[in-house]
Amino acid sequence: MDKALNTATRAIALAITGLQLYSVVLQPLPLHMHYILILGAICLLVFGRSLEARSPARLAMDLAWVAVTLAWLIYLTANHERYLMRIAFVDRPTQWDVVAGMALLATLLEATRRVAGMGLFVIAGIFVAYGFFGHLLPVSIGHSGMDMSRFVDVEVLSNNGIFGIPMGAVVSYIFYFILFATFLELSGGGQLFIDLAFALTGRTRGGPAKSAVIASGLMGSINGSAVANVVGTGTFTIPLMRRFGYKPHFSAAVEAASSTGGQLMPPIMGAAAFVMVELTGLDYVTILAGAAIPALLYYLSILFAVDLTAKKDGLRGIPKAELPDIRKGIFKRLHLLAPLVVLVGMMVNGSSLMMSAIYAFVTAIAASLITKETRIGPRSMLKGLEQSAYAIIVVAIPCATAGLIIGIIVQTGIGLKFTGFVLSLAEGSMLLSLLAVMVACIILGMGMPTVSAYIMVAILMAPALSQLGIYVLSIHLFILYFALLSFVTPPVALASYAAAALAKTDSTKTGLTAFKLTLPGFIVPFAFVYNPALVMNGAWYEIMLVTATSMLGVYALAGSVVGMHLRRSRGIERLAAFASAVMLIVPDLTTDIVGLAVFAGLLVLQSRRPEDAAEPRAKSEDTPRSKEGFQVAE
16 A cells, blocks of 8 residues: 555646646646645645555544545646636635635645744644634724635635735746756765865864855755754754864854855745745845845854854865865866856846746756766656645645735735834834844744745735835845744754754754854844945945945854954953944944954954964864765764
8 A cells, every 4th residue: 555655646746847848848737726736745745755655544534534635636626617707706616615625724724834933833733713704803903804705716716815916926937947957966965065165164264164064055045944954964964063172052153153154145045035035025136136245244153153153263174185176076067057147147037937937847857968977867857746735745835834824914904004003113124123023034934834934924014114115125125034943943943853853962052152143134234224325326436335234244243153363262352352342233324433452452362462372273083975075974
């Protein structure tokens, strides 16, 4: 039976990918029908993969969920032409439409619980309850009410609910970027990123940690999942950092912080950037350009921290003999950069996101055929098509649930009431409004996929911030930053906990260290809200000035966290460095001058002290080596 179930789920996964490619290459399907088919197939995958190795009771329950999913999928697909012709809110749904819609709602919520966890499940349940019973609440927070017929009309039969903007982004281009990323990884693109990172920084002071930062950032930008990236690259980078002297909790924190920031890094930025295109109305190139400087500051702060830690503890780089073989490790895979060149080039030239990803996907396959080491054979091809469908699950289910919530927010008017509540609470203060949004992002992002947290906060909070006259890209990047930083912010720092498990160290200590490493990520968003020059919205000289002062600020902040600049920093010096960092990052000429004077004085003071003695840490030789010459976890 297990073999038959495995065959069935693989067939569904291949059907999802096949349908997506069919709609691009041969004939586009009606959008509503397309969304129904994809969501239904994904729900079948979610429940079908749970059927193996179950108790009789659990098996019966999962079979029931499969049957319910098949029922509403067949019914809605069979009636899609009628849905295309009907007039929303005029032609009332039939009784069977309501039954099918409520069945879809039930399966979606259960799939959400299994895929995204209890956090998003509970939030979605609260909004659904509000939709049905909001008329029982006081007028200030209530609404006129939604019966089941109206609920199904909004959420299922129109493109404003479950099958709205978030699901449209999944079907229209997020899937194709995941397809491209999957095949790039299959061809060895991930190993190329790791090799390039070690070739660039491996021999420098603290080289293993710097290489881990670069490699994890590059991989995180493509796979779009902080936790998955920690597990994928951390099994290699964490033992390597430990071997060359970094403490276990610090090694885990570096990996967590680096993997989390990948979704902030152009050109791909994970799935959230594609949704941002829909929500902001900005083109993708504008978003990429705006995200570039903040992402640079984020990663520079981590690189500064690991460099200063290496200086403080006397840690060395990787000996030349142990670095990847340039010819074998890089040259044989260098052609795999071609798909990224095609992707970026097409987006810059104005091609659609979908076609850019499709051409990059085709280029990745063609480039893989150049050498034997990177070649993707027929069996690997099928594996890649299947893996792409499985990978889309963790994005599609939360996006469909986010669409469900958006539909309720729009129909009940709670979004406008929430906007008024935030503005009245902050009394028109931009800083208080931003702090309220920051807290909401971190709370909603705890244990929840980034895309879901970003969409919900953007729908609820972005209108309030826009009324304060803030640049639209600054608003949405601000929300994205704090939705992401929840992955390294205690008490629910999932990326930090995953890294701590790999390093076999204390998770709380790892979470606090990762939080310190990402402190610039908590300050820079406020900076680009107050001065959008940091997101490329200003004169060129203003952009250059604010970038330069912010770079100096993150260096001062990294040294404050580590306790090291030119010399080991004393308590008062660390406080002075922190104060100067904040003043340098805050985009104001007066604070820049004061911050620069304070930091320059600190450096002069340290330069006049005797040089500190740092004892190099001995490396451990009890860790096995990989085929590339590095030591890896057992």
